[in-house]
Structure formats: structure tokens, C-alpha cells
Amino acid sequence: SGKLAPDYVLRPLQLSDYRAGVLEVLKDLTTVGDISEERFTEQFEYMRARQGEYFVIIIEKIATGNVVGVGSLLVERKFIHECGLVGHIEDIAVAKSEQGKKLGIKIIGALDFIGKKIGCYKIILDCSPHNEQFYVKCGYSNAGFEMTKRF
Numbered sequence: 001s002g003k004l005a006p007d008y009v010l011r012p013l014q015l016s017d018y019r020a021g022v023l024e025v026l027k028d029l030t031t032v033g034d035i036s037e038e039r040f041t042e043q044f045e046y047m048r049a050r051q052g053e054y055f056v057i058i059i060e061k062i063a064t065g066n067v068v069g070v071g072s073l074l075v076e077r078k079f080i081h082e083c084g085l086v087g088h089i090e091d092i093a094v095a096k097s098e099q100g101k102k103l104g105i106k107i108i109g110a111l112d113f114i115g116k117k118i119g120c121y122k123i124i125l126d127c128s129p130h131n132e133q134f135y136v137k138c139g140y141s142n143a144g145f146e147m148t149k150r151f
């Protein structure tokens, strides 16, 4: 998907991203709630300890030091497909003021790269019909329905 513009950097999530606004970016996606730095740190350490399972990446705007984009890849181990790996792309968000600058497509491209490199035989994700064309531009295709039960 080409090179990231020079005024941005794409990198793994780090603890200091709490203060750099990663949760504010996720608020554009859905309810985040009131998360203390301590709670964020706990969750971050849980993910970090599970090497090869959680990959959370962010895009930082160098001029401000703020997080302007985020996305996750979760790696699921299966019995089927010879104990294969399936990647799940989750929680993609780009700050409103930074949308339409190809940052979203860069995040998906980076997560695809990781998933392929670690050996996932496919990557799947759920999205609203409103975002379908974005994912089509990222090389994904519609493969059916999403079913949900909320608790």
C-alpha cells in the first residue's frame, strides 16, 4: 500500500501511548469508558506477555506526538487446517481530523504483513456495510454475515 507519509510513524503500541491519546482515537470507533492509566498498563502488560497473540500498532503524528491511528491483530490457534493460525483484525480507528489520508490502509497493510509473516492462513474481520468499500480497497472481500449476541 505504498509508503507512509514522512510526518507519521507506524510502530507497536507502547505504555506512553496512554498519554499520547490512543484511547481518544478509539472513542471514534465505540464506547471506551473511563480507563485509568493503571488499568491501561495492566491490560497492556497482559497483551505483551502473550507474545505472538496480540499485535497492537499505532500511527503517531511526529509534529504533535499524538496517536492518530490504531489497529489490532489477534492470532487464534486452531485444530483445523493442520493446527493453523487465523488472524483477526480488530478495533481499527483513525482520528477524525486525519481520515482520508491513507493512514487506515497503512494500518491494515501492516497488520496483513504481520499476519502473513507469522503464518496465518487467513485474516478475518467484521465491519459495518458503511466500511465495506474501505476494506475492499485493502484487498478484503465480503465472506458472509456477522452474527452477534450481546451480554
Ligand code: ACO
Residues within 6 Å of the ligand: 028, 029, 089, 090, 091, 092, 093, 094, 095, 098, 099, 100, 101, 102, 103, 104, 105, 106, 125, 126, 127, 128, 130, 131, 132, 133, 134, 137
Ligand atoms: N467508504 C468508502 N471508501 C472508504 C471509506 C468508507 N467508509 N473509508 C475509506 N475509504 C477509501 C478511501 O477513500 C481510500 O480510497 P482511495 O485509495 O481510492 O483514495 C481508501 O479507502 C483508503 O482510505 P484511508 O484514507 O486509508 O482511510 P482512513 O485513514 O480514513 O481510515 C477508517 C478508514 C479506519 C474506516 C476510518 O474512517 C475510521 O477510523 N472510521 C471510524 C472508526 C471505524 O469505523 N473503524 C473501522 C471499524 S471495523 C474494524 O475495526 C474491524
